[in-house]
Amino acid sequence: MPLSRATLASYLPILTWVRSYDRDMATSDLVAAVIVTVMLIPQSLAYALLAGLPAEMGLYASILPLVAYAIFGTSRALAVGPVAVVSLMTAAAVGQLGLTEPAQIAQAAVTLAFISGLFLVLLGVSKLGFLANFLSHPVIAGFITASGVLIAASQLKHLLGVGASGHTLLEMLISLGEHLTEANLITLAIGGATLAFLFWVRTGLKPLLLRAGLGPRMADVLAKAGPVAAVAVTTLLARAFDLGAHGVKLVGDIPSGLPPLSAPSFSPEMWSALLMPAILISVIGFVESVSVAQTLAAKRRQRIDPDQELIGLGASNVASALSGGFPVTGGFSRSVVNFDAGAETPAAGAFTAVGIGLATLLLTPLLYFLPNATLAATIIVAVLSLVDFSILGKTWRYSMVDFAAVTATIVLTLLVGVEVGVTAGVLLSIFLHLYKTSKPHVAEVGLVPGTHHFRNILRHRVETRPEIVTLRVDESLYFVNARFLEDYVLNRVAASPELRHVILMFPAVNEVDMSALETLEEINRRLAELNIQLHLTEVKGPVMDRLKRSHFLDELSGRVFLAQYDAWCALEAAAPLGTEQKDLAAQ
Known part of the structure; x- marks a missing residue:
């Protein structure tokens, strides 16, 4: 029995908005795409580093997934791609496999994205988007806060230029202390200066440009280009002074060209090991993504379909897996930038994919001398906005039950690990629901x-x-x-x-x-x-x-x-x- 036009449009939202697409919309989408592309290039590289993967995989995860979401997603402003929390969870999931060969590690990340994509599509087709409601906001806020701290701590080794390790906060701090005497002062200077510059750019550059007479749109574009400026300047310095010979760790060779077609592993052992992490990544990614999408849609009196969002995000992850990427979801900061830049339709994401594709074709040879410390500083500045310990005070004053759940999530994430923390968050959310309804007023x-x-x-x-x-x-x-x-x-x-x-x-x-x-x-x-x-x-x-x-x-x-x-x-x-x-x- 053939599908009706309405049914087809419900599974392919692109058929709904493309009919009214015009030149004005295209112009708005192109402008937004330029701004998001400028922001996404250094972020993609940095989040691949955070996930423990080759830098090019961050770029690969920012091309086809955006096209897939433009076809299947319902939000007109959501910007899909690598994000900090999911990258950290990817690092934890792949790290537990004990792989040492770069090719095996990359294939494990691809497989993780593939499993996550299938799981999300299955939930969407089964109309199970409501399951995300079982995750309480305080618990998710606690997990994201703890993850932000872990991510920032994990990047300190790159700022110092040392070989520290560890998956929990305590392990990282102990390892950093043991290697502190090995710190490279040039690396520290580059990382510290980049960190200070990026913090200033977030708050001080745009007002300065406005006072200088630039229009709001141009000032916003230049402010968002701060990380690109940091990448360009530190790369030029590293090349001019041959900093790699002085112990500064560089990104090195990044293959040029569009993403290669890739296939996940179908090893039963790998699927068994990655299934639960993939489910957790899917749940956390969907909750973060749909929250952003609903918030931005409400500002324009638009609506999203949570079940179709599951399909859109699932298709994006499958596309990421088939193009050599790792798990992706809708990013908060990128989506807000996309919205503020005037994106009218999901075509803005497709245009962004074109921009990232051009960068992958033309710019990767220029990134050989990019210091890892620069990317680490980019990550730290991005994730510290996620850290919000005020949730502890809010829940303490409002509900001791919620406070206990948030505290447990934060402590377990920091001291035991990401997977234990997010699992505890999911179980605590369900427990809270059952506990509260078990004693009705x-x-x-x-x-x-x-x-x-x-x-x-x-x-x-x-x-x-x-x-x-x-x-x-x-x-x-x-x-x-x-x-x-x-x-x-x-x-x-x-x-x-x-x-x-x-x-x-x-x-x-x-x-x-x-x-x-x-x-x-x-x-x-x-x-x-x-x-x-x-x-x-x-x-x-x-x-x-x-x-x-x-x-x-x-x-x-x-x-x-x-x-x-x-x-x-x-x-x-x-x-x-x-x-x-x-x-x-x-x-």
């Missing part, structure tokens, strides 16, 4: 005098009656929290021998699963044995539909009321409540 409510409203007796001055108790349930009921409700009701009944009516108020209950239904039946049975009637009020239509398909309503000792005030008036009047009076209101 249940409030005993009473009538606000002179109104038809019912409020918490602990927060408001309300009317109550000793023979009636109303419990408002503020959470859907399912297998995790059903037992909690049963214990709560029976404990409340045990504390008041005079009770004759228990009302469960359900305005916030959107779901009652089978376990919760059995719990309600048990509550009804236990209360009936105590000569207490159970009533329900403000039951939502879908929940009522479910209850009607069971025997619960037939066996209910009390009634179902449309409104809580109706139940209050009926029970206050002490009307006989036989089974023939049940009002199964259709809501």
Whole structure:
């Protein structure tokens, strides 16, 4: 059966925006592409270094993946490519394999991108984008903060020109201390000067250019070109003074030409070792990417499709694998620059790919003398913007549970490693959800005098009656929290021998699963044995539909009321409540 045009367009978003593409859009996209290309060239090289891979793989990962996202992605501003956190996770995943041959290491990174891409596409086709919602924002913020610290620490060896190693913060610091006496002063001078220059460029260059009379657009372009200037100047210095002969580590030969077609390894052993890291990289990359995409789309009153974003990012990773790259995702800083530069459609990404392709063809011989210290400084400046320890203070003041989860994520990431940290973050996010919903908020409510409203007796001055108790349930009921409700009701009944009516108020209950239904039946049975009637009020239509398909309503000792005030008036009047009076209101 052939696909309809609408179905085809849903899987190929390019068919939606390309029909209205015009010269003005093309001009805006080209300008944005030039700015992002200038920014992406040094970043691509630096993130390949961070991932422990040859520099050219960073450029390869910035060409075909951008084209794939332009075809399959739904965000008009998201800029896909290598990013710091995913590069760090790639280094950790490939490093655990114990490979020593550069070709084997490169193929492992390609395989990692391929597995990640397949996993993302599978999630997208299965419409499972909602799974990202199980990752709490505080936990993700904690993981990214810890990763930023780890990334910055991992680059200190390049600033010092020493051969330190380690995968955790403690290992890195100990190794740096052991090799500190081997530091190369020229390397340190280059790295330190580049670091200071890039920090100044981020905050001071654009205002200076504006005061000099340049327009905002040109000032922005020149400010974003700061890393390119640092690369050019330090490369020229290294060549002019033959700094490589003085112990300064250089990038060396970078093959010219477009990315070669490559194939992942299909070794069962490698797939087994890389499967879990690939899943973690996919989850973290998708959460980071979709958060940026949604934020930027909202500013222009546009929308993205999370499930199609999974397909777009998956296709980008598969494209990266087939062109000799490593895992990619949507980058925050690049996407913001792309947005601010005026990108109108995903074609801006395709134009950026052309720019990176030209750089790969023409500029790579010029990068032979590029010092590694320059790339390290570029990485440090980029990732320190990710570090935000204020999340600890925010969660401390707001929720001790969230604070404990964030703290555990940060500590484990720093002291044990990236994979343990991100795994802990995922598990803690799920645990937090289950913990919070396992103890739903249940409030005993009473009538606000002179109104038809019912409020918490602990927060408001309300009317109550000793023979009636109303419990408002503020959470859907399912297998995790059903037992909690049963214990709560029976404990409340045990504390008041005079009770004759228990009302469960359900305005916030959107779901009652089978376990919760059995719990309600048990509550009804236990209360009936105590000569207490159970009533329900403000039951939502879908929940009522479910209850009607069971025997619960037939066996209910009390009634179902449309409104809580109706139940209050009926029970206050002490009307006989036989089974023939049940009002199964259709809501």
